[in-house]
Amino acid sequence: MNATLTPVLAVTSGEPAGVGPELCLQLATRPWPGRVVVLADTDLLEARLAALGQTTLLQAYQRDLAPPPGVLEVLDVPLAAPAVAGQLDTANARPVLSMLDRAIEGCVSGEFAGMVTAPVHKGIICDAGVPFSGHTEYLAEATATSRVVMLLVGGGLRVALVTTHLPLSAVPGAITPAALAETLAILDQDLRTRFGLASPRILVAGLNPHAGEGGHMGREEIDVITPVLDRLRSTGMQLIGPLPADTLFVPHTLEQGDAVLAMYHDQGLPVLKHASFGGGVNVTLGLPIIRTSVDHGTALDLAGTGGADPGSLFAAVKLAFDMAAGGARS
Ligand SMILES: NC(=O)c1ccc[n+]([C@@H]2O[C@H](COP(=O)([O-])OP(=O)(O)OC[C@H]3O[C@@H](n4cnc5c(N)ncnc54)[C@H](O)[C@@H]3O)[C@@H](O)[C@H]2O)c1
């Protein structure tokens, strides 16, 4: 097969002061079923290689020329200021977004089969004057997608969220019948088409303690969640809930479902990360493009030490290749 025709994934290296760039360098140590192009500042990668005493060869990305095995393809996205490991700099916020823009553009045009993102630092991008709550929301806006779903997979779990990066005080108001129904429709559809589940069973968490205790500890289960689940069950979806979130994750309940839908970020993700941190993958469902990501953040405390675990990035790249090939089994 012509190597230039294999699937090409774009991997954005993320926050330059974090662990993303050095984790991306490790991608050259693995055989992949296609090409992996790292979007990064080439000088930064060279500097991290030198600092870590590594010898990976870098080659400038050329669309129609695949590199030899073991050589890392780099699509140069220059930084605005030299990056210092562990030290955030607002000057580099826009180049970080430029990496995302270039990867999105390439996915939409068909140049890339999908994109994988190393972690960014949301706070420093906001400090630079660009409102930014996460890749998930940024990708939705960039692709004009009205609703996307964050799904994390790992440790034998699949956990999706109705709401993502918003203050806890805003969560109840964001759990509307439309938001819940659209999220469930995307999750159900993508579990079928992307994860090969013919008839997915979704365990849906309540919002309040003990799923509202019959309305004595909150009414969202009665007023919003149950009516939506009843309506969607009548269309054939297999939905179990609303379940008290504290006991939803016990093995006996988990084995009755294929995925969990949590109402908010810290209802679902601590459990997932407890089960799989360092090996989990974050997938954005509902987009017109394939996008996976690591399960961890910028780890500024580890940046430049070579001590960060590449397992989640490897898993994210593998899953993106699997999805590009037509399905995933995670
Ligand atoms: N995909 C993403 O872009 C993404 C994901 C999560 C968090 N973040 C962002 O990262 C920033 C820092 O977040 P945080 O401090 O809450 O979480 P973090 O994941 O950066 O760090 C939490 C702990 O995990 C450790 N850790 C993280 N990655 C590791 C790895 N690969 N190997 C070994 N240990 C690792 C860190 O050293 C730290 O002790 C925030 O701005 C957050 O929003 C981004």
Ligand SMILES: N[C@H](C(=O)O)[C@H](O)COP(=O)(O)O
């Ligand atoms: N919620 C994600 C997590 O905790 O791993 C993380 O913040 C990344 O989100 P984006 O993919 O939207 O950047």
